[in-house]
Amino acid sequence: MSQSTETRTKLSIAEAFDSLMREPLPLRITAYDGSAAGPEDAPYRFHVATERGLSYLMSSPDPDLALGRAYVSGDLQLFGAHPGDPYEALKVLKHGIKFRRPTPAELVTLVRSLGISHLVPPPPPPEEAPSRVRRVFEGFRHSLSRDAEAISHHYDVSNRFYEMVLGPSMTYTCAVFPHEGATLEEAQAAKYDLVARKLDLRSGQRLLDLGCGWGGMVRHAAREYGVKALGVTLSRQQAEWAQEEIKRQGLDDLAEVRHLDYRLVGEGSFDAVSSIGLTEHIGVRNYASYFGFVKDKLKPEGRLLNHCITRANSYQSTRTGEFIDRYVFPDGELAAPGRLVSAVHDAGFEVHDVENIRVHYARTLAGWCANLEANWDECVAEVGENTCRVWGLYMAGSRLAFERNEIQLHHILAAKVTDDGSNGFPLRPTW
Known part of the structure; x- marks a missing residue:
């Protein structure tokens, strides 16, 4: 001036x-x-x-x-x-x-x-969750009640809305694009199959999928590999949709999704555990207990595949920004990949593979934004314009963050080693 x-x-x-x-x-x-x-x-x-x-x-x-x-x-x-x-x-x-x-x-x-x-601040838009301080009245951070409220805030929006944004796969996690021309649906199927191959799933085995969403991994494991799969989610709407889709595809004998906190799963002796997009919600201070819980659910030589968003370095705060915390993922926390690997290792697992697929998440988000734009009027009619603006802003902003390497997405593959040191892995990776 x-x-x-x-x-x-x-x-x-x-x-x-x-x-x-x-x-x-x-x-x-x-x-x-x-x-x-x-x-x-x-x-x-x-x-x-x-x-x-x-x-x-x-x-x-x-x-x-x-x-x-x-x-x-x-x-x-x-x-x-x-x-x-x-x-x-x-x-x-x-x-x-x-x-x-x-x-x-x-x-x-x-x-x-x-x-x-x-x-003087006006009242916030109704789509905004209470601040971290005010959420104390909903229970301690990452208590069963507060986690249920946080998940419901984001996921119990409308299954129809998610169908329009996510597409037929109803998969709300990073896809894996096998080639430049792959569609979003092809990339989501490729992601599930990559997880299945890393876990070495075989017919007759048992899989526990923690934070299963609408049951995509559960159905893929049952349909493509003959695995008996159990998924759990804190979202009632997700569980109801998933169970209906399992029945529609005739997978009742192999697949099940429950509306249940992962901490309340009673079964054990699973051959494999997949955790696709849950670790962001459990809290960094709970890593030790979480991975200890997973280890206890596995058979000897059982495998864990943990898929989650990570920080680009260890110097950033594990807490998400205020907009993401209030409008998207209340109580969400992200850590650097080294911290996650250490937590898995210290829980008694043997870590075998770590893969960063952040560029795939940028492409995934671009696909979701394109779906939201294409179905804008129907999405607005379903959940309101304010909620649609939240989604457009956060997904486009997240795409930019992944592209700029401000956040990443890591797969961590680990095994529960037997007392005599056996891990069940071949000499070289097969996936």
């Missing part, structure tokens, strides 16, 4: 945002007061549509939560990108928006210009 905010008596909303930039805006910003900033021919435009939106942006100390609230509520509008897949616009934001810290005098001018009343 040619004139600093110290010498200005009042700034418009757009001018206020522009004054906080270290570099010229790469997009257009407009506001309900008629102000505008940024290039007129920019491919994307953010519009602060209401005073409530301005209050969301000014009142939260966390920028991601502030932007998320305003966007989810519809008070911050994005033009130039579909809300089902705002990926390209987020790339511009990520690469081009560089805030600077205002001086105390500038801060006073900004607050006076925009109104001190906007520092």
Whole structure:
């Protein structure tokens, strides 16, 4: 700006945002007061549509939560990108928006210009979960009751909504694309088969799938390998859908999905355990007890395949950001792969293979966003526009994070070794 905010008596909303930039805006910003900033021919435009939106942006100390609230509520509008897949616009934001810290005098001018009343936070959108502090009243973090509430918040949305976003596989975990031209459905089937091969599943064996979702791994193991498979999930809607699909496919004699906390599984002596996308929900401090539980459920020489999102390094916080915690995965935690490998190893397993498939998750998320965009009107009719905006924002943002190596996805394959050191593995991998 040619004139600093110290010498200005009042700034418009757009001018206020522009004054906080270290570099010229790469997009257009407009506001309900008629102000505008940024290039007129920019491919994307953010519009602060209401005073409530301005209050969301000014009142939260966390920028991601502030932007998320305003966007989810519809008070911050994005033009130039579909809300089902705002990926390209987020790339511009990520690469081009560089805030600077205002001086105390500038801060006073900004607050006076925009109104001190906007520092009072409005009620959050109804899609937002309570804060971590308030969730204490729902039980201790990762207690049975609080975990059930956290899972229900995200997964008990609408099975029809998930069918439209995830596609026919109803698989809400990272796919594995066998080649460049593979479809999302082919990649999800390839993922399940890769897990099955790593576990060396064979007819007549027993598989326990922890956090089974809609039962994709359970059905694949039963249908393709003749395995007797039990899956458990904390989502009642997932369990009901999975059981109906098992019956529809005629797999009742081999496959079962229960609405049950994994800690309450009574059976044991399984040949294999798959944990696909559950570890993110159990809490880092519970790794020891979790992998100890898994080991106790396995036969000697039984195998574990743990599939989960991980941090790119050990220096990042294990807690997710405020937007993800409030709108997507309450109480979710992520650790670096080394921490997970150590936890598996220290539980008494022998770790045999670690594979990073993060680039596959970026592609998976692109497929889900494309599905949401293609089915937008029906999705909005099913769960409401606010919820659909949450999904578009978080999936596109997650895609960008995987592409930028900010988060990763690891498979950890391990075996329960016998007392005499036998692990049941051949000399070289077969998968």
